Amino acid sequence: MIKAGIIGGSGYTGGELIRILLHHPEVEIDFVYSTTRAGKKVSTAHPDLLGTTNMEFTGDVNLNVDVVFLCLGHGNSSKFLKGNAFSKNTKIIDLSNDFRLQKDAVFEGKKFVYGLPELNKSKIKDAKYIANPGCFATTIQLGLLPLAQAGLLGQDVHINAVTGSTGAGVSPSETSHFSWRNNNVSWYKxxxxxxxxxxxxxxxxxxxxxxxxxxxxxxxxxxxGILSTSYTKFDGSREEAIQQYKDFYSDAAFTHLASAPIHLKQVVNTNQCHIHVHKHDDILLITSATDNLLKGASGQAVQNMNLMFGFNEKEGLNLKAGVF
Incomplete structure (x- = not known):
């Protein structure tokens, strides 16, 4: 078994990681670090874990664990790594946006690989440092990558996507508290x-x-959850587009093409991405759906960990949606 540490374990992504890793047969959680809850039981932040674990948050960091997950706010991972020199044998998976872009991928001698398995699986297997993709980015890319590989994205692409409130993080804000969010929809950025x-x-x-x-x-x-719809001009047939998607995802562990129109409940509480392709005149409509906390964050981080350590890619991630 490998030993894992979680930095920033009191938020949504930290909670999802704890839930997954507690039941992962190849992993032992060594510590869950939190500056605000040190000494308190993990179940005080994640009450669904009451009766599952008596683990407590800690203010101490073991710099020699096999893998560490950084579940920190954007901009804070680089600051944390500057103040904490992990062992050269420790693999790092960062869930913030600090190292995702090529211009930020090298940090103090560490080369971060962009951790989208459907795009970079071979690189991830050999990597020591992973920049986990964003939730919107994961959902939208998985919907468009097969077309890009075939050189079929020469025209503009219009994307409309809706995300759940957990995408805004655990700290309350004007647009995430219940009274504002409930029975309400709005765009942003x-x-x-x-x-x-x-x-x-x-x-x-x-x-x-x-x-x-x-x-x-x-x-x-x-x-x-995230439901994304993307559309662009497409000269080929729907059958040709479907074949492109089937070929691209032929060995994908969690990304699947659906024959019927998809909906969000199919993927919530899973590490799955479901995709549907529809053709109308010369427009191709691609719908993709994920759980923003799992395939869009913590589940994908564990998927990357599995690849890095040579485990079965699906280990600990055989989660099933509850549609009704």
Whole structure:
């Protein structure tokens, strides 16, 4: 078994990691670090773990664990690593956006690999440091990468996606508290969302002349999950597009093409991404759905860990959705 540490374990992504790793047959959680809850039981922040673990948060860090997950706010992972020199044998998986872009991928001699398994599986297997993709970025990229590989994204792509309130983090804000969010829908950061940078880098790595992305993110009145719809001009048939997706994801552990239109409940509480392709006149519509806390964050982080340590890629992640 390997020993794992979690930095920032009191938030949503930290809670998901704890839940997964407690039941992972190849992993022992060595510590869960929190500056605000040190000495308190993990179940005080994650009450669903009451009766599952008596583990306590700690203010101490074991710098010699086999793997450490950084579940910190954006901009804080680099600060933490500057103050904490982990062993050269410790593998690091960062869930913030600090190292996702190529210009940020090298940090104090550490080369971070972009951790989208459907795109970089071979690189992830050999990596010591992983930059876990963003939740919107994961969902949208998985919907578009097969077209980019085939050189079919030469036209502009319009994207509309809606995310649950957990995407905003555990700290309450004006647009995440119940009274505002419930029975409400709104857009935010139109055409400027921070995940566009990593999406564009991935698409352009497969198709240099990929078209411009027009991304409109929305806040939904539900807690978790992302449903994304992307559409662009497409000269081929729906059958040709479907074959492209089947070929691209032929060995994907968690990304699957659906024959019927998809909905969010199919993937919530799983590490799955489900995709559906629809053709209308000369427009191709691609719908993709994930759980923002699992495939969009902690589940994908564990998937990357499995690849890095040579475990079965699905280990600890055979989670099933409850549709009703």
């Amino acid at each position: 139109p055409f400027t969302h921070q995940h566009l940078g990593e999406i564009n880098e991935s698409l352009h790595s497969l198709q240099k002349d990929a078209g411009k992305l027009f991304f409109l993110p929305n806040r939904g009145n539900f807690t978790r």
